[in-house]
Amino acid sequence: MSSPTSQTTISPHNQQPLVTRTYPSEAELNDVIEHSEAAQKQWARVPLKERITIAAKFMDEFKAMSDVVTKELTAQMGRPIGQNPGEIRGTLERAAYMLSIAESSLADVSLVNTDKPGFRRYIKRVPMGVVLVIAPWNYPYLTSINSVLPALVAGNSVILKPSPQTPLTAERFAEAWTRAGLPQGLLQVAHLSPELTAFAVTHPKVDFVSFTGSVVGGKAVAQAAAGAGFKGVGLELGGKDPAYVRADAKLDYTVAELVDGAMFNSGQSCCAIERIYVHASIHEPFVAKFVELVKQYKLGDPTQPGTNLGPVVSVASAEKIRKQVADAVKAGAKALIPEDLFAAAQPGTAYVAPQVLVDVDHTMGVMMEETFGPVIGIMKVSSDEEAIKLMNDSPYGLTASVWTDAESNPASEAAFLKIEEELFTGTVFLNRCDSLDPALAWTGVKNSGRGVSLSKFGYDQLTRAKSVHMKIKTS
Secondary structure (H helix, E strand, O other): OOOOOEEEEEOOOOOOEEEEEEOOOHHHHHHHHHHHHHHHHHHOOOOHHHHHHHHHHHHHHHHHOHHHHHHHHHHHHOOOHHHHHHHHHHHHHHHHHHHHOHHHHHOOEEOHHHOOOOEEEEEEEEEOOEEEEEOOOOOHHHHHHHHHHHHHHOOOEEEEEOOOOOHHHHHHHHHHHHHOOOOOOOEEEOOOOHHHHHHHHHOOOOOEEEEEOOHHHHHHHHHHHHOOOOOEEEEEOOOOEEEEEOOOOOHHHHHHHHHHHHHHHHHOOOOOEEEEEEEHHHHHHHHHHHHHHHOOOOEOOOOOOOOOEOOOOOHHHHHHHHHHHHHHHHOOOEEOOOHHHOOOOOOOOOOOOOEEEEOOOOOOHHHHOOOOOOEEEEEEEOOHHHHHHHHHOOOEEOEEEEEOOOOOOHHHHHHHHHHHHHOOOOEEEEOOOOOOOOOOOEOOEEOOEEOOEOHHHHHHHOEEEEEEEEEOOOO
């Protein structure tokens, strides 16, 4: 069987072809990488302040594209059009923060105060070289900016491979950077088949790979890179993010936040809430309020302003989600949302009805395997200790959240800090979820990946330390 020569994006909401892109040959892709390497060598010599200036202009250019980008996102991946401005704002917020710390994060570390007479020593941060960024479809701009901007500001060149579901996002990114004055060859878009992606990952002139996507995809990238030497690889993978609602949580606030954390973008976020543990004393009222709010969602055409729940990314994804729910019900779970409330959720389409499951346990896939859909399982717990055990009982470790009245009860904040110490995740939230602060390191453990993006440590990942040891006095 011959390898595919092109890809076609299918719009989730109407299953119609949107755009087609042709793949390069291996020789053409090799030329892209060679060009990237040559451009990077020149770019690394450009003063940091000039690189920051261009990045700031990129922000202006990208913001000017907001209207067209918003419409294209809905057409490509199916998110309700009214929710897309949030991705634009978040992208600009992350870019602004990473620019604000660029000079301090990339500054030399001087050891003057500890130097002996006649010596001078310092540590530099120098660019890795050519960075391959493999972006996902669910938040293509938010995830791409995490690597693309700090990589370029640090003096690297970037080859951006978008998901075949959202190819236009990378092209818009490149367009904005070009308008901002980024020299040719420093940011190139490459639409690639899995075979060509492996070719790029293993190419000797690709120095670092930043991958965001599934665990299966991350393993493939890590294995390919490991067979090609010792290049760096950053992996931001999946999650099965838990929430624990303590007995003193503010019920109305907590329910609203967790429903949004589970249902926004149809649950298609690596840090979406996918399982909830509720203290037995408030379990029944919590579930009742949760179900009442979910029933108010409007599932339908994402191009219409009133829609707040769109299709999932594909019919195949919808079928997988429906099967996970059906398997849980067959194993004893109880589904609390009648599917006939959501007429758009028909077999053979990418529209999936939101669902709330109780009487679930950790023998069920819905509590252990990533769903990536508008489905939540809720379990009753009797103590902090039981909640901690269940929250950690997962192959994933991206984020976790705890909900308790820390505002009026200092003991609750102390309880949170004790729980936080026991949770094996990259981020622990108090009274919020499904959020990302660019000042904090974004990282995961276990099957949620390795490496760091954002914060000062995001620059560390995209540069290497170079020590300079000078003996001035030789007599």
